[in-house]
Amino acid sequence: MNADKTYIAFNNIHKHYNRRPILMGASMELKGGVCKLLTGPNGSGKSTLLQICAGLEKPDQGELSLGVGMIPWKRCRRSLLEKIVYLHQHPYMFEGSVIKNLAYALPGDITYKERLRRIEKGLEWAGLTPIANTRAKSLSGGEKQRVALARAWLRNPAVLLLDEPTASMDQVARQRTLDLIKRLKQDGIALLIASHDPMHFINETDQCLVLKQGVIHEESPSDWNLHNITPIQRDQEINYGAS
Amino acid sequence: MESLISTTLSAIALLLKADPDLWNIIAISFQVSGFALFIAAPPALLTAFFLAYGRFPGRRMLISIFSTLLSVPAVVVGLTFYLLLSRQGPLGDLKLLFTQWAMIIGQIALCFPILVSMGHSSLQAADKRAWETARTLGARPLGALMTVMYEVRFGLFAALLAGFGRIIAEVGASMMLGGNILNYTRNIPTAIALETSKGEFIQGIALGLVLIFMAFGLNILLHHVQGKGEVAS
Numbered sequence: 001m002n003a004d005k006t007y008i009a010f011n012n013i014h015k016h017y018n019r020r021p022i023l024m025g026a027s028m029e030l031k032g033g034v035c036k037l038l039t040g041p042n043g044s045g046k047s048t049l050l051q052i053c054a055g056l057e058k059p060d061q062g063e064l065s066l067g068v069g070m071i072p073w074k075r076c077r078r079s080l081l082e083k084i085v086y087l088h089q090h091p092y093m094f095e096g097s098v099i100k101n102l103a104y105a106l107p108g109d110i111t112y113k114e115r116l117r118r119i120e121k122g123l124e125w126a127g128l129t130p131i132a133n134t135r136a137k138s139l140s141g142g143e144k145q146r147v148a149l150a151r152a153w154l155r156n157p158a159v160l161l162l163d164e165p166t167a168s169m170d171q172v173a174r175q176r177t178l179d180l181i182k183r184l185k186q187d188g189i190a191l192l193i194a195s196h197d198p199m200h201f202i203n204e205t206d207q208c209l210v211l212k213q214g215v216i217h218e219e220s221p222s223d224w225n226l227h228n229i230t231p232i233q234r235d236q237e238i239n240y241g242a243s
Numbered sequence: 244m245e246s247l248i249s250t251t252l253s254a255i256a257l258l259l260k261a262d263p264d265l266w267n268i269i270a271i272s273f274q275v276s277g278f279a280l281f282i283a284a285p286p287a288l289l290t291a292f293f294l295a296y297g298r299f300p301g302r303r304m305l306i307s308i309f310s311t312l313l314s315v316p317a318v319v320v321g322l323t324f325y326l327l328l329s330r331q332g333p334l335g336d337l338k339l340l341f342t343q344w345a346m347i348i349g350q351i352a353l354c355f356p357i358l359v360s361m362g363h364s365s366l367q368a369a370d371k372r373a374w375e376t377a378r379t380l381g382a383r384p385l386g387a388l389m390t391v392m393y394e395v396r397f398g399l400f401a402a403l404l405a406g407f408g409r410i411i412a413e414v415g416a417s418m419m420l421g422g423n424i425l426n427y428t429r430n431i432p433t434a435i436a437l438e439t440s441k442g443e444f445i446q447g448i449a450l451g452l453v454l455i456f457m458a459f460g461l462n463i464l465l466h467h468v469q470g471k472g473e474v475a476s
Contacts, residue, residue, distance in 0.1 A: 054379055056375050056379060081378060081379065082381070085379050086375070090372075092370060092373055092376040094376070094377075094394065095393065095394060104377075104380055104390075105380045105381065152380075155380055
């Protein structure tokens with residue numbers, strides 16, 4: 001898969017929960033090697049949008065383009081599941097060791113030797129070698145996130161969707177996670193990071209998307225840098241710079 | 244009290260003596276119930292999975308129906324299948340009545356709702372992220388299903404044990420559908436009922452002990468596979 005040539009556009013995504021509208025025509029584009037930041041207040045529908053993009057949640061309505069023309073979401077679900085990996089805010093670890101968790105992301109038709117080689121590569125990539133045989137469920141939040149990123153990297157996706165990837169992490173764990181995200185971007189993977197605390201990702205971000213009242217508005221990260229203020233803070237009329 | 248102790252000791256002696264009739268009854272019981280569980284488990288667990296993860300009209304009604312079926316007495320299940328399998332019944336031509344197959348059918352009907360209800364409870368309690376993570380990492384629906392089932396394997400194992408416990412100890416359906424024929428359809432509960440009615444308590448107690456030891460053994464096995472039985476740290 002040539003991730004650099006990745007292009008996926010989602011158009012007019014609608015979603016209701018219990019008759020409450022969550023998404024009302026959200027649209028966006030994802031490109032290989034480009035990192036986009038999706039922000040918005042809690043409950044604005046960021047996770048729902050990410051899950052719809054990953055093919056895990058059905059929209060009420062919506063279409064997407066994988067390069068040529070718009071196709072209804074329903075007809076592309078399998079493609080989405082093949083091309084896109086979604087990472088939960090608190091990644092789920094399967095029962096077993098870190099090695100077993102990494103092995104889950106590998107295709108079934110490779111040799112045992114190749115399997116071992118790729119697992120070793122994944123462990124090294126995320127700095128997980130010292131805890132390779134540890135039970136994954138017993139790891140700390142930061143370590144779990146690194147296992148999840150290594151799993152995603154081994155899957156070689158065109159697009160990676162990250163839901164609050166550094167939530168409730170200390171400074172060290174956050175920095176290690178950010179380093180891995182940076183390397184994923186360098187590998188040419190299209191990244192979409194959902195966060196309600198976007199300042200952590202500002203250095204990696206090429207474009208900011210603000211999800212407001214079910215619709216996405218595009219913004220430039222340079223504006224945020226300039227004023228040192230996030231869209232949520234701005235909306236709440238908190239002058240971050242003055243405090 | 245003395246009589247109870249002496250009868251129990253005689254029952255243990257009978258078990259240890261390897262009485263062929265007695266052990267044949269035990270073998271038939273395990274064979275019939277094991278086979279019934281083996282046939283019922285895959286579709287029941289699949290049904291449980293669809294009830295837990297599927298979103299379709301009538302799902303809640305189906306869950307209620309399976310929960311209701313849990314409390315249907317074995318004798319009613321036996322009567323229903325007796326009517327279906329008897330010569331005048333719609334399935335009379337199959338000539339299954341008073342065969343081990345008839346007992347297996349009855350026992351499948353008895354353990355199916357248990358497997359579905361308990362399986363559903365376990366799968367419903369499973370972390371939704373397990374399914375989503377498996378799918379996003381490339382697992383096909385069947386592969387993701389197996390992953391989720393592995394994640395809740397202890398609950399599913401408990402469901403299998405409960406189902407097996409229910410059918411190996413039931414008397415009503417086996418008696419009506421199997422006919423209690425020696426060396427063919429006589430199993431532990433029907434033999435206990437017969438021997439007790441004849442006043443032959445020794446064999447009844449011996450067979451009862453087998454059921455108690457089996458229940459004890461299965462529970463030890465369950466605790467063993469579950470771990471230490473403590474809250475995970």
